[in-house]
Amino acid sequence: MMRSFALMFATVVGAAVAGCKGSPELAGTSAGAEPLTSSEVAAIHRADSAFAAAANAGDAAAVAAVYHEDAHLMPPSAEAIKGREDIRKFWSGLFDAYQVKITMGSDDIEGRGDLAYARGHYTLEATPKAKGAGFREEGKFLEVLRRQPDGSWGYVVDMYSPNQPAPKPQ
Numbered sequence: 001m002m003r004s005f006a007l008m009f010a011t012v013v014g015a016a017v018a019g020c021k022g023s024p025e026l027a028g029t030s031a032g033a034e035p036l037t038s039s040e041v042a043a044i045h046r047a048d049s050a051f052a053a054a055a056n057a058g059d060a061a062a063v064a065a066v067y068h069e070d071a072h073l074m075p076p077s078a079e080a081i082k083g084r085e086d087i088r089k090f091w092s093g094l095f096d097a098y099q100v101k102i103t104m105g106s107d108d109i110e111g112r113g114d115l116a117y118a119r120g121h122y123t124l125e126a127t128p129k130a131k132g133a134g135f136r137e138e139g140k141f142l143e144v145l146r147r148q149p150d151g152s153w154g155y156v157v158d159m160y161s162p163n164q165p166a167p168k169p170q
Contacts, residue, residue: 003017006011010080012054013130016086020049024135033112033113033114034112034113035110035111035112036109036111036112036116037115040111040116040147040153041109041129043153044106044109044111044116044118044145045106046152046153047048047066047152047153047154047155048104048118048120048143049060049085049147050065050066051063051066051104051155052102052103052104054066055091055095055100055102056100056102058095058099058100058101059095060088060089060095061088061093063087063088063091064084064085064087064088064091065084066154066155067082067084067087067154067155067156067158068084068146068148068154068155068156069084070084070156071083071084071087071154071155071156071157071158071160072081072083072156072157072158073087073090073155073158073159074152074157074158074159074160075090075160076162082125085099086160092142093111096129096144097128097129097130098126098127098128098134099126099127099129100124100125100126100127100131101124101125101126102122102123102124104120104121104122104141105120105121105122106118106119106120107119107120107121108120111145112122113147114146114147114154115144115145115146116143116144116145116146116153117142117143117144117153118141118143118145119140119142119143120140120141120143121138121139121140121141122141123136123137123138124136124138124162125137125139125151129158137165138162138163138165139160139161139162139164140160140161140163141159141160141161142159142160143155143157143158143159144156144157144158
């Protein structure tokens with residue numbers, strides 16, 4: 001159970017660009033638009049900072065608030081999770097079992113108009129709230145973000161994976 005949460009957590013931190021390609025809702029959103037400005041890139045950094053701060057506080061509702069209402073969370077070795085409420089439940093399950101400390105770093109942010117992607121890396125340390133072993137995980141993420149009406153950016157697709165290989169079945 002501990003490892004499955006670790007795998008799910010690792011996937012949550014990223015977004016899948018391929019998931020947006022065929023979406024009529026997102027297709028063409030940024031066609032012909034100007035590249036992101038430095039203030040837009042800073043706003044995307046603020047979304048990741050809000051995510052990490054909320055996760056470190058164990059606040060599933062605040063984590064879910066970084067996602068669009070119809071977002072997709074794509075954890076490793078699991079079905080995609082659709083919608084802010086189900087994403088909140090996913091994170092709540094992790095935070096109920098573990099005190100987490102996550103750090104995130106952006107390696108690349110690119111976008112046009114109201115659509116962007118962020119590629120980066122993370123470190124997750126999880127300490128069980130009950131008996132059991134904790135874990136430390138390093139991984140990478142890919143996020144697709146869309147500008148919200150208030151000018152902030154939120155995750156539309158979030159996909160992550162640990163750098164360590166998945167445990168082999170015995």
